[in-house]
Amino acid sequence: MTIFDQIFGNSKPATPAPKIRFGRFSDSYHLAAQDAAFDEAVQAFSRGDFVDSYKAFFDYLHNAGEENVRVWREKEDIGFELFQGSKKVTGFANGRKFYAVAIVARANSLQSSFMRRLLDENFELKYSRFALTPANEIAIVFDSYPVDSSPYKLYAALKELATHADKHDDLLIDEFDALEPTDINIRRHLPQAEKETKYRYIKREIETDFGILDNGKLHPGQYATGFTYLLLYLCYKLDYLTKPEGYMMETLERIHRLAFAKDGKNVAQKNLTIRKEFQKLLDRPQEKFFKEMYEVRSTFGITTPIDHEKLALIIGQELPNMKWYLEQGHEQIALAVPGYIVSFSLFYYALPAPDKEFFHLLLQIIEHTYFDELGFRSFVRNGRLEKKAICHEISGITERHCKACPHMQPDVKMLVWNSLPQFAESYLHMVRTLDLSGCA
Template structure:
């Protein structure tokens, strides 16, 4: 930082180096490489020719994400052995001339419990391809098997995705509820976060939830007359916590449950009642024991994503539908609500969709700016807000330019209108930033 930056309270220029190794947001497998697509075609062709083991081997190459190092396989004596990772779980299996079988151990069954076994039986009815079972080592596992001549790439993708996602989600939930009867298994591949980083994430969760609760408690908003405003604040918070904390287990399920509850189409409940339920869930997260939350914070590799692939037009539609709602709240002095609408748009898009890579990077940059303090607590040195809390013009413009340069080869028509950005305050910045994103040309020649 220069002496002039210090004297005038300005943020320093952009420096993309020395960035801590943190992942944010939900993993997506929508960003496949040309090698992945070639492996898919090879798998299809081999299956049609009846070379089933070769088809399965090529399918593993399709799943491989070299950035994650998530899949391993080898062939011995005409038999394929494979393993891949999904969060906290490892899926292992084999394919030979007769069958393909895959297993994901969820937890070790230390003692039988009628409620637990009933829960597992009920969940089996929800599964289309796989099933819960108890293996020879007394481990609760999810198993998928099929005749190899029926193991088409399409079937394998949906079946392995089902079992991997269910195993990754249920291990933490079942261990929390039935901890007296279950114990963890096969978790040595997980990367533990430091105690300091866990504390920082817990502090962020509590700080953000308490801020919204305090604002709603001030009485500036009438929850009966302005339920939409309350919903914007609460949903912005839900998506922000999900993306920036990446929790597992109870917290992840609670955030997903809040989203499902609010947007349930068959639920004819008024928005006011839904807001009350959202607030209760958030208050419950606020009261949870720190050690319970800390156990849900770890880093792991993934193979399948749950977000839906979406093109740039989907993001444009979301912006067009929601951003104009800022006007009334801004004109009537509800700055917090007006500022929350861009946050809601960004969070909703990242929570639900696998948007194109340039969109994803630019949406994350929005969080980098708005949550500058949190990122700096995690060790990110780049400052995106100046001393007065205003967006830092030079750093943000340079960061956008850097993101565009990373995607120019794939999207040569990317030319963001940086001159449209407003840096007066976070509210105006949020509006202008999303309008800039809206106008991006992600078409390919």
Template structure:
């Protein structure tokens, strides 16, 4: 048990980034360390004992991600006699482009975010939009102060401040403010301006330009290929092409702001808009990607910046969930392969990795194996970022695996996590490294059988 606590405190030790100092993919707070789960349990226990100071402190420790440095809190006032009923804790936590600030004391808990600054008077259309957004909030609400700052606030009495309520309330104001500030600024450009965003760290110009170049390259290549296809007969295949493009951009380029909003809109339409036929959903996605290409370099680059986060927006996935997803998509890949549509099979394999990383908070070993697959299929991108290793090379659109390096990385990931997950694999899986299609079938068959359990 002690070793498990130690290794989960150092989950950054697996060098999946190969010396590249940027984030990949969406932040997830699923599958926290054992020590963090212990803090949650202790917070609940202290709350039931009405020891609210310790309940708050354990809750904040639960939220703190040691790798992110996402949260600061300080007990700024306590009775000189040590009376735990007399205290005040100030805290700040980061969620993307926004900062949640607040305090907790023996009477109340308050968290709030400065969303945007209004220029002049509040226009009717903006007021209506805020009222619509307010209606969908469960724990918080929007407000406008005398200085024209739009806030989103969550407040509750300390006697009701159990860990679950605090988590959901803070998560709501943090994730909503991070998602809505850019959207409001883009929609009401002449009425609003950004506020409280000095903490954002922009990437180096070199990394910004690499991301810009590959964003435009990937979109153009995909759309050019799609234009050659029969949009009705091959609607399913085109959907795979568009979604793998979306997932690749989201995971490898980790955009923010306008780009992310467009990607999420495409995803929503393709998956959930039942009023459109598959061909129409594909056509919508194509037009949205064309809108991205039409944006200026300056507009696109402004979406590439580093942020810290406290709350993930993806639901956690466990072994059986992942297994079912992979099994279903391997069947789809097999169908394309056996029906003389082999050119679409690679999109299905990439879809597996991208879909899981986009939609779910994954156990760390699973995420590292899916990341490795992206390293294999996009060696030129990782090389442009300055990676220490490339695990394949492309020759005439064929992927040639660097077998020894891939095997070393697979073994390294397994060895890193086998103490934490003793039954992670029986290591009997055979992987074909000569043919990339066979490799992909074998590789995802291996990933779906990983046993991510502490038992």
């Protein structure tokens, strides 16, 4: 029995959680075997054993449970395929050459508009390049001689190729009518009930925040910063909780870029621009949302690693901004501040594993209605926080990471249970004070 159970009592065994994925894929959580494989690849490359280096390198890329990499032998060649989102990268490697390609889209007719766009894109790429196949397919290609194909370079090059292929298929097809999708690789279509729940949540949350903007007591121009927290929390939580693909994913990423762009606009003007992007999602037909609700496999993460100390600094810098709104009774905007901290961190960073679990738990508590609709365990009943269930979950996170992080002991006495905003504020203070030093 843990100290949490001694204090708060044992909770009843929870029903199994639905198998629903949240958030962006990260390749930061490597197993020891993967790190050993990369070291082996580096050593083999140093010896000039290029084929052995390639084999070990692909072992490193294989993520447990993802089924994201497949490798086979073809006489002197190594054939391979790896998945990044809805795109598949294929290629071969031998003692003479390393070659990789991903098909992005098919052109019904060759037009100068998209070909000029691809030419411009090539100037931005460091390792790979866009090309046109004899079948009028837009491809992105990387090749290299073995002596110049160290594991470090291969990782950077394949990541560039794969992530650009996955991103540009949606962007190019949406922008140019002459292009059509091809070679779409979907791991699993979501169940209809899950699609409907996610769609209702997307619509409901956007409409709710629009209602606060239009009918709230605060003027959007005078208190623009508070509404920025509200809109950005909306953006990042939709990304994490609904895990969109295609058009919606790009819209949310565009909102992120607009918010932080140095374009001379003030905060209120940016809020209006961001609102227009959300309006596009509201106007989008349900069937188009459903077409983009599927699971994919990934090899490369696009989030930036961050350690706990820097995360604690972010919490310390942002959290005080909720104080005035909380004191004045504007609870929805006050709650958006810790919501923003958590959801932005999950959107932009590859968090330490314990921090990621603690942040997910807070989102599950704040967005309890949505999680209830998905069939997850409830941490809020009749508007009241379930103290025992929450502390039991904190205990579970602590136990899962006790070997890797022996000094991590969350102080649940710091938690304030009076209201959801106060709880969220105290919860982030608790996370901020965690000791993750010595984590393996």
